[in-house]
Amino acid sequence: xxxxxxxxxxxxxxxxxxxxxxxxxxxxxxxxxxxxxxxxxxxxxxxxxxxxxxxxxxxxxxxxxxxxxxxxxxxxxxxxxxxxxxxxxxxxxxxxxxxxxxxxxxxxxxxxxxxxxxxxxxxxxxx
Amino acid sequence: xxxxxxxxxxxxxxxxxxxxxxxxxxxxxxxxxxxxxxxxxxxxxxxxxxxxxxxxxxxxxxxxxxxxxxxxxxxxxxxxxxxxxxxxxxxxxxxxxxxxxxxxxxxxxxxxxxxxxxxxxxxxxxx
DNA sequence: CGTCACTATCTTGTGGCGCAAGATAGTGGC
DNA sequence: GCCACTATCTTGCGCCACAAGATAGTGACG
Numbered sequence: 001x002x003x004x005x006x007x008x009x010x011x012x013x014x015x016x017x018x019x020x021x022x023x024x025x026x027x028x029x030x031x032x033x034x035x036x037x038x039x040x041x042x043x044x045x046x047x048x049x050x051x052x053x054x055x056x057x058x059x060x061x062x063x064x065x066x067x068x069x070x071x072x073x074x075x076x077x078x079x080x081x082x083x084x085x086x087x088x089x090x091x092x093x094x095x096x097x098x099x100x101x102x103x104x105x106x107x108x109x110x111x112x113x114x115x116x117x118x119x120x121x122x123x124x125x126x127x
Numbered sequence: 128x129x130x131x132x133x134x135x136x137x138x139x140x141x142x143x144x145x146x147x148x149x150x151x152x153x154x155x156x157x158x159x160x161x162x163x164x165x166x167x168x169x170x171x172x173x174x175x176x177x178x179x180x181x182x183x184x185x186x187x188x189x190x191x192x193x194x195x196x197x198x199x200x201x202x203x204x205x206x207x208x209x210x211x212x213x214x215x216x217x218x219x220x221x222x223x224x225x226x227x228x229x230x231x232x233x234x235x236x237x238x239x240x241x242x243x244x245x246x247x248x249x250x251x252x253x254x
Numbered sequence: 255c256g257t258c259a260c261t262a263t264c265t266t267g268t269g270g271c272g273c274a275a276g277a278t279a280g281t282g283g284c
Numbered sequence: 285g286c287c288a289c290t291a292t293c294t295t296g297c298g299c300c301a302c303a304a305g306a307t308a309g310t311g312a313c314g
Contacts, residue, residue: 011225012232017301018149018270019236022142024301026244033247040262057302060264065300083261084309098138103244105139109146110237116154117230119161144272145299151272167291184273187293192271210290211280 023106024054025062025071029091029099032072038086039063063089071095150233151181152189152198156218156226159199165213166190190216198222 031037039059046053066072072089079086091099158164166186173180193199199216206213218226 012228014270015149015229015232016236019233021148021271021300022145023240023244027240030244030247038262039264044261055302056263057265057304058300061300061302064264079261079310081261082310084263084307086262101139102142105142106146106240106244109143110241113150113154113233114237117150117157117233119157141299148271148300165291166293171290182273183292184275184294185271188271188273191293206281206290208290209281211278211292213291 020054020058023102024058025066026099026102026106028059028062028066029071029095029102032089033091033096033099036075036088036090038088040086066095069094071098147181147185150229151185152193153226153229153233155186155189155193156198156222156229159216160218160223160226163202163215163217165215167213193222196221198225 028037028042031042039056042054042059043056063072067074067089070092072095073092074087074089077086077088155164155169158169166183169181169186170183190199194201194216197219199222200219201214201216204213204215
């Protein structure tokens with residue numbers, strides 16, 4: 001049985017989805033560095049912001065991976081607004097180190113890519 | 128004689144490899160926008176630059192995909208330095224449009240990510 | 255009590271794509 | 285013929301964002 005493509009993603013959406021790779025984990029680490037957070041928090045905040053950035057299917061597996069890698073440490077706490085108990089994450093030492101290392105890689109990479117992408121900004125239809 | 132330095136990928140390399148997704152095609156489009164290019168050109172230039180950025184296994188399939196998508200148009204030309212004939216690519220109208228669209232998505236995305244990543248540059252060991 | 259709505263986490267399957275490694279050719283020097 | 289260099293194309297693997305759905309805990313309402 002075939003899947004019915006419910007809503008084919010736009011080209012921009014698909015690109016953004018690819019761009020998230022390699023930096024989404026750093027974003028979560030940075031936000032957790034501010035204060036402990038739980039998964040649903042990210043989804044709610046991002047959904048309300050109008051930035052339909054990331055869904056549960058991206059966040060939870062990523063958090064699990066980071067936990068497995070020892071970058072974050074989980075602890076349980078009851079929900080303050082009624083509901084299932086939350087799983088908060090705080091940053092580990094390794095997580096903080098990875099965040100700083102990743103930030104450097106990210107900034108070096110974007111600088112390089114920007115240099116290539118802005119070399120021919122004129123893009124006129126007049127050759 | 129082949130390259131013996133078979134260094135297994137570091138964490139930074141793996142991150143960079145993920146970061147390329149979503150922007151590598153734009154880089155190629157931007158470089159082709161300057162002047163027509165062929166695949167081997169990218170690899171040679173990048174290898175000599177010390178930036179071991181991308182290999183054949185990334186470039187050629189990507190070029191084929193972009194051709195299939197109508198973003199670039201190929202034409203054959205004999206090698207000027209002895210060797211197999213080259214397959215040059217020039218930008219199509221759709222390619223130029225996609226390049227501009229992609230640049231906008233890229234800059235919007237990186238601005239957003241940068242804002243998140245630079246929010247907590249300092250380290251706070253206070254929970 | 256049952257049902258519903260909301261909060262919250264976890265799991266499964268799919269698809270895209272960077273990449274290593276190897277196959278295939280064309281050219282020219284020995 | 286053989287080899288080295290230039291150049292392209294192909295195969296298989298692994299990572300990961302994402303959609304969709306399963307699982308639970310809580311409280312309100314009738």
